Amino acid sequence: AQSVTQPDIHITVSEGASLELRCNYSYGATPYLFWYVQSPGQGLQLLLKYFSGDTLVQGIKGFEAEFKRSQSSFNLRKPSVHWSDAAEYFCAVAMYSSASKIIFGSGTRLSIRP
Amino acid sequence: EAGVTQFPSHSVIEKGQTVTLRCDPISGHDNLYWYRRVMGKEIKFLLHFVKESKQDESGMPNNRFLAERTGGTYSTLKVQPAELEDSGVYFCASSELGGSSYNEQFFGPGTRLTVL
Numbered sequence: 550a551q552s553v554t555q556p557d558i559h560i561t562v563s564e565g566a567s568l569e570l571r572c573n574y575s576y577g578a579t580p581y582l583f584w585y586v587q588s589p590g591q592g593l594q595l596l597l598k599y600f601s602g603d604t605l606v607q608g609i610k611g612f613e614a615e616f617k618r619s620q621s622s623f624n625l626r627k628p629s630v631h632w633s634d635a636a637e638y639f640c641a642v643a644m645y646s647s648a649s650k651i652i653f654g655s656g657t658r659l660s661i662r663p
Numbered sequence: 664e665a666g667v668t669q670f671p672s673h674s675v676i677e678k679g680q681t682v683t684l685r686c687d688p689i690s691g692h693d694n695l696y697w698y699r700r701v702m703g704k705e706i707k708f709l710l711h712f713v714k715e716s717k718q719d720e721s722g723m724p725n726n727r728f729l730a731e732r733t734g735g736t737y738s739t740l741k742v743q744p745a746e747l748e749d750s751g752v753y754f755c756a757s758s759e760l761g762g763s764s765y766n767e768q769f770f771g772p773g774t775r776l777t778v779l
Contacts, residue, residue: 553705581765592667593706593754593770600765639706643765650696650719651756651768653706 551576553640553654561660564632570625570657572640580642582623583651584614588636596638599623610634635661665689667771669755675777681743684774688737688757695738696758696768697730698722701751709753712738713760745778752776 552575562568574580582599597608604616614625623640640654668687676682688695697709709728710720714735723730727746732738742749752775756768 585770590772592772593756595767598765598767646765649765650708650711650722651698651706652708653698655703655705 551580551642551644551652553642553652555638555640555654555657557657558655559658559660561662562630563662565629568625568627568630568634568659570638570640570659572623572625572654573621574623574640574642575621576642576644578645579618580644581649582614582616583641583643584608584612584623584625585639585641585653586610586636587639587656593639596625630659630661632661632663635659667755667757667769669753669771669774671774672772673775673777675779676745677779678747679744681741682745682776684740684742684753684776686738686740686755686757686771688755689769691759692757692769693735693760694758694766694768695732696756697738697740698754698756699751700754701748706754709740742776745776747778750776750778 554573584596585593599606599616637656637658639656641651643649643651670685693714695712700706708722711718712732715732729741752773754773755771758766758768
């Protein structure tokens with residue numbers, strides 16, 4: 550069965566420090582890969598997505614993610630976090646189709662230390 | 664352009680009562696999805712409409728949940744009777760129809776349902 554694993558439930562980093570959120574997926578083939586963010590009181594916002602091509606993808610708000618096929622991973626990174634990055638982050642996959650359900654990980658809550 | 668809207672934002676009901684959640688997709692989006700997140704767990708797919716037809720309802724937990732999309736515009740999700748384990752956040756998403764590449768799903772802010 551398809552699944553997405555985010556091993557870190559809660560991470561705290563200092564403002565200005567670098568960030569890496571881990572994500573591993575289990576799927577029959579390389580799926581579409583996504584990272585979403587949910588800030589308090591807000592809906593889910595797409596940060597970035599990977600479909601094919603360059604395995605390092607750039608997203609909004611200075612985030613990037615790297616797809617590693619050999620490790621079935623799609624880790625999210627940011628060189629320097631800001632207090633406004635405090636939110637919950639979800640890694641997700643979808644099968645190759647123009648309209649497909651999304652399978653989410655359980656989320657990683659990010660706190661920022663002043 | 665307005666995004667996906669959901670109503671209400673919060674609902675608190677007692678076990679055994681009925682609740683109806685509403686989702687208005689982005690205008691022109693024929694794909695409409697419902698997801699939910701129960702406390703501390705992952706966001707799970709419930710069902711997918713293409714226009715007014717149910718394309719995939721494999722995620723619906725049981726027959727206490729009824730989703731409709733009459734006319735292919737807004738959708739409602741009714742829970743009757745509600746149980747404690749139905750508490751969580753219900754998200755709606757919509758996307759365009761067609762094409763050969765993936766159509767991004769745009770999510771609403773969610774409805775937080777609390778069953779006491």
